[in-house]
Amino acid sequence: MSYFKEDFKYDLTSSIVVFLVALPLCLGIALASEAPLISGLISGIIGGIIIGFFSKSSLSVSGPAAGLVVIVLDNVEALGGYEPFLVAVSLAGLLQLILGFAKAGIIGLYFPTSVIRGMLAAIGLILILKQIPHLVGFDSDAFGEMEFFQADGNNTFSAIIASLENFNNGSFVIGIICLGLLVLWESKYIKGVKALKQIPGSVLAVAIGLILNQIFISSGSALAIGKEHLVSIPILSGEGGLTAALKFPDFSAFSNYQTYVTTITLAIVASLETLLSIEAVDKLDPHKRHTPKNAELKAQGIGNFVSGLIGGLPITAVIVRSSANLDSGAKTKMSAIMHGIWLLLAVAFFPTFMNQIPLASLAAILIVVGWKLTKPSIYKKLLAVGQQQFIPFVVTILAILFTDLLIGIIIGLVVGIFYILRANYKVPYNYSTGEFKTDDGREAIKIELSEHVSFLNKARLQTTLDGLPNGCHVMIDGSRSKEIEFDAMEVIEEFRINAPERDIVVSVKDLPGGKGRMA
Structure with missing residues (x-):
């Protein structure tokens, strides 16, 4: 009962914000993976409800991860289709469960703080850079795409240049208004007014964006945003529509050697990304709670096992949604669980309404989340500590920006180890x-x-x-x-x-x- 008095209201508002952030990311990652759109939503729902239930992390949120897009693309092709790939997803979940019981989670403790902070700052920069095209209504790339080099031959910077030459006026107006509102909501003035600070800025930004676009549409304004710049949840009409949309494992893949190669690849990469995300979230947690890493591997294993059985993408703990959760004031893991419930309700009952939300409003939210992860004070703090912390931090940022999350972390780790060896060489x-x-x-x-x-x-x-x-x-x-x-x-x-x-x-x-x- 004390939970409902003390923490529930914070978890409720946070869950709504995370839901709004997760919704386009789930769809975007599925689109970038060339998987059925419903698969991204399935993995988001499982990441929230099932992994949230079994996880012992207070603030992390799980779902489909941008860092696995390339692995999904390559292995769906190698296995000859999405259905055989689902077998590898479920087997990867079982392998993660085994790793959890084998206490392999300790690996996450061996990553230097400078590399973890570099990862967070890099993700902040990527969020800002990747959301600019969506903020101005140039949505040529999937909403969840995070790599520097994109499948269409463009890169992060060329996409920004193209967006500034082809932006949509309505999206731009709504995006800037929502961004300005979010900045205002972070000001001391708003935080000093008790009635206003109880209203989540992110939820308000989405509501304002939706209302403005409806006004543009009803007035016949040229600023009205077309459906290509709005959220796009698949509308499932009846049981037949759901059955047609869902994909299930093709168990004949058990006889394919490539299935087991894919299983091991998914289990290792997903586990590493999860452990790094958990470590990063624990460092951001104002209460400095520590998540049992082995328990998290077990929770992720259960989630991936179920996700593969019912057509979902592979799942990891994800820093973007976790950062939004923390930033919105979440107190317990109930926020992550409730965000999964909202995803389920949105798909089942309210897809038409959700499809009226402008992507520009959601991009504004992610830009603010990104800024908080990479604000200048973080760089100043690491610089003040000394080069043995600052250089691995900067190298990790640059490596992630110009490659991808895992390759960037490995490069940062190598540089961090160099400084550890150098320090040990000097002071025995x-x-x-x-x-x-x-x-x-x-x-x-x-x-x-x-x-x-x-x-x-x-x-x-x-x-x-x-x-x-x-x-x-x-x-x-x-x-x-x-x-x-x-x-x-x-x-x-x-x-x-x-x-x-x-x-x-x-x-x-x-x-x-x-x-x-x-x-």
């Missing part, structure tokens, strides 16, 4: 001179090892020992070390054995197997 010990006295007047050098010395420090340690002056007295102090890996110990032991050839005296203090030894 403290080097000092004159900290102890020698009886024979030799130069005294102390090498105090850090808490953990691993194979990553081997090169730096070897270089330092090789560079010690002949005839010195060196003390290798391991008193602070909790662990010294074999590779590092081998370097120290070889140096100790060969030191007399260079007239070097070695004192070893508190090393495993070498406590107090002298050479």
Whole structure:
């Protein structure tokens, strides 16, 4: 009962916003995948209701993902149709379920923060750039298309240039009004008025856009927006229409080797995208809640298994809808579940009404969501931390912008690992001179090892020992070390054995197997 008093109103309004964002994305991703439009809506409904029910994430939202479009396109062709592909989707779900029980979710913890933040900022930029054509009514590309290079031979920038040369006046007017309204709704003035701040800006923007277009239509204005610039939910007339629209698995695909290649590909890519999205959402969560990664893999597995059985696209946790959910003030996972319910009701009962919503209104919402993910203060904060955080952050952004989500993340991860290796190479010990006295007047050098010395420090340690002056007295102090890996110990032991050839005296203090030894 306390939920309805404290959190329900926030989840309800957030679910409506996420529903409005998810609706064109589900359709756009299905269109970009050359799959039946209903398949995108099916996966959105399953991502909301079924995965939402089993997930332990408070804020993430699941559904069809733009990052899987290329995989869907390639493998539908390789398997000879959409129905055989559905078998691989269900099998991928079972494999994800196995990965969850095998505790493979820990992989998500090994991605550097700079790469995760770079992913969020890149998605913010992509949202802004990709929605400009829809904001001005040039809708030549699918609403959910996220890659830089597009199937029609254009790219993100050429699409923007084309849109500015071919924009629709009605969409432009409605898009700018909705965008201005959303910016106003973020101002201190609106937030200071209790009655106004209770109204979700995104819902208001959609309502204003719909009403304006109806006024344009009824008045015979040239600004009236045609159906090509409106939401387009398939209208299913009766049981026969639903049966004709749905696709079901062709189980003869079990005998095709390519089915299992597709299964493994989908399971790995969808799991990685989910884990990265969950990690990113947890970082944005104002309450800093942590989602159990293995439980999320299990939830995703159940969702994909069901999605494949009834004709849906593969599903992942998706950052765009999750960011809209968080930005709208969601408190619990009920927001994600309710957004799935709204999708189901819209398809079943209100497709004609939903098909009156201008895409320009929805584009305005996504542009504002994108701005919040990539605003300048984020760049300033990472720059202030230092280049070891800022450079992987920027590289991740650029790589995602000019390739796709997963390739960009891998490139960013490689750069992030380089800086980790570089840091480990530099700081395996403290080097000092004159900290102890020698009886024979030799130069005294102390090498105090850090808490953990691993194979990553081997090169730096070897270089330092090789560079010690002949005839010195060196003390290798391991008193602070909790662990010294074999590779590092081998370097120290070889140096100790060969030191007399260079007239070097070695004192070893508190090393495993070498406590107090002298050479």
